[in-house]
Amino acid sequence: MKIEYLPAYLSDFNLIEQAFSFIKSYVHHYYAHFAHSNAMGTDPTDxxxxxEMLFDAVYSIMAEQARKFYHHSGYL
Structure with missing residues (x-):
């Protein structure tokens, strides 16, 4: 086992940051009407x-995508 010391904070090595980025882009792409209605000051939804939107976004991350997060961070 080899110990590697990382900087105090580096988003490239933080898997949750990659997942959050993926979720934000999913919501932006598939729920553009929500962002538009929110920006206009109208009541977007209940x-x-x-x-439901967040559930769809979170569960859109499949095993292959999660594996890519690990690979990108250098953990695999």
């Missing part, structure tokens, strides 16, 4: 639709 809380249930927001939770």
């Amino acid at each position: 809380a249930v639709e927001v939770y």
Whole structure:
């Protein structure tokens, strides 16, 4: 086993940052109407639709995509 010391914070090595970035781009792409209505100051949706949107975004990350996060970070 080899110990590697990393900088205090480096988003390239932080897997959750990659996942959050993926989720944000998914929401931006598939739920553009939500961002538009929110920017216009209108009531975009109810809380249930927001939770459904986040559920879709989180569960859109498949095993292959998660593996790519690890590979990109150098863990695999």
